[in-house]
Amino acid sequence: MGNAIAAVRFRGDAEGERRLREDESLRGSLGSACWKGSTRDSRRRLLAGAVRVRADLAPGAWRAAERVRERSGDGTRVELYVHSSAEINAAVTCGGDRLLVILTSAAVERLDEEELSFVLGHELGHGVYGHLAMPIGGVPRGMSARDAMRVMAWQRAAEVSADRAGLLCCGSVGAAASALFKSLSGLSLAGGRVEPGALAEQWSELADAVAMGETAGAWAATHPFVPLRARALLHYWESDQAGGLIESCGGTRALEDVDRSVSAMLAMMDPLAEERRGLSDPVLEPFVLWGGLAVALADGTVHRRELENLRSVVDEGALRGALADRPTVESCCERFAEARARRARPLSALDLTRVFAALSAVAGADGMVAAEETGVIERLASACGVSGAFVERALARAA
Numbered sequence: 130m131g132n133a134i135a136a137v138r139f140r141g142d143a144e145g146e147r148r149l150r151e152d153e154s155l156r157g158s159l160g161s162a163c164w165k166g167s168t169r170d171s172r173r174r175l176l177a178g179a180v181r182v183r184a185d186l187a188p189g190a191w192r193a194a195e196r197v198r199e200r201s202g203d204g205t206r207v208e209l210y211v212h213s214s215a216e217i218n219a220a221v222t223c224g225g226d227r228l229l230v231i232l233t234s235a236a237v238e239r240l241d242e243e244e245l246s247f248v249l250g251h252e253l254g255h256g257v258y259g260h261l262a263m264p265i266g267g268v269p270r271g272m273s274a275r276d277a278m279r280v281m282a283w284q285r286a287a288e289v290s291a292d293r294a295g296l297l298c299c300g301s302v303g304a305a306a307s308a309l310f311k312s313l314s315g316l317s318l319a320g321g322r323v324e325p326g327a328l329a330e331q332w333s334e335l336a337d338a339v340a341m342g343e344t345a346g347a348w349a350a351t352h353p354f355v356p357l358r359a360r361a362l363l364h365y366w367e368s369d370q371a372g373g374l375i376e377s378c379g380g381t382r383a384l385e386d387v388d389r390s391v392s393a394m395l396a397m398m399d400p401l402a403e404e405r406r407g408l409s410d411p412v413l414e415p416f417v418l419w420g421g422l423a424v425a426l427a428d429g430t431v432h433r434r435e436l437e438n439l440r441s442v443v444d445e446g447a448l449r450g451a452l453a454d455r456p457t458v459e460s461c462c463e464r465f466a467e468a469r470a471r472r473a474r475p476l477s478a479l480d481l482t483r484v485f486a487a488l489s490a491v492a493g494a495d496g497m498v499a500a501e502e503t504g505v506i507e508r509l510a511s512a513c514g515v516s517g518a519f520v521e522r523a524l525a526r527a528a
């Protein structure tokens with residue numbers, strides 16, 4: 130069937146990459162081959178710290194890899210490794226003429242063959258689509274908050290592509306959703322499958338901005354992005370493209386229409402999306418302004434880079450006014466808490482993610498996040514009724 134995997138790349142991902150690459154100011158931050166590290170090094174490190182999968186050592190993973198090779202129609206050489214970790218996860222990196230895919234031992238033990246082929250197809254997708262030439266799983270040091278948000282928005286679109294690749298390779302939307310569910314919950318489901326609709330349903334809750342931090346909805350809110358991925362997969366499963374490529378799929382909906390729905394969901398997480406008013410949104414701005422200043426002041430002085438960063442996401446006049454008041458960490462945290470108290474409705478999980486993504490970008494503006502800065506972020510998080518762990522996880526998921 131030719132290179133099926135290349136055909137299923139999400140348009141929002143390809144277009145997003147092109148927009149980033151066309152931007153002069155980002156030149157130098159985006160790579161041309163593999164984003165970081167020498168590829169020879171990564172292979173050496175893997176050989177030392179992980180086990181290379183062979184048919185006799187991990188037969189399930191081996192067979193899943195065979196299936197991925199067949200269904201993807203892609204000839205890229207893949208070397209598969211397993212390393213010891215209790216978390217169900219996988220990663221991919223360049224290894225010269227081949228891709229190196231690393232599965233955790235928990236993934237090999239708790240995912241069945243179909244689910245593993247979703248995960249492997251996902252990682253192969255990252256390789257085939259050239260994602261490894263872009264910053265992935267984080268943003269380059271010293272990038273402005275605005276640029277970091279643009280890169281992160283693209284990263285989420287890239288995940289949608291990789292999930293489609295995974296779905297193509299495993300051929301079952303139930304297996305794909307179960308793989309996502311298991312990675313998120315750590316549960317093994319005793320050989321059963323999760324109902325994809327049930328997982329995707331959580332997205333509606335999030336999108337409705339159900340109170341988090343005040344209600345027991347916190348569990349769902351800590352992982353805002355997996356429900357979105359599940360729903361994006363369900364949308365894709367209905368598409369005529371999936372219907373044509375995947376045997377058991379009877380999708381007939383126009384792909385263009387499906388892509389529009391997915392883009393609309395992604396835009397909800399993107400403070401800079403044109404459809405939204407952005408962080409100059411009067412509702413969120415005080416949180417970013419006072420929170421950002423508190424973070425910037427954490428080590429005593431506001432550094433130039435931190436200031437530039439803030440300026441890229443909040444109103445210039447408001448920032449000047451705030452600085453004229455000779456703010457301290459204390460006074461900024463108070464103003465932040467006041468903004469929180471003034472709001473009738475609690476901040477939604479998505480709002481919180483946007484705010485804390487901006488604050489983390491300020492904290493990382495000088496290339497490293499100091500312990501004082503982390504302390505302030507935790508304090509602000511608790512003022513919003515969420516834990517520092519929420520912030521960390523939400524940001525990790527955002528990548």
Ligand SMILES: [Zn+2]
Nearest residue numbers: 251255288291
């Ligand atoms: Zn991924």
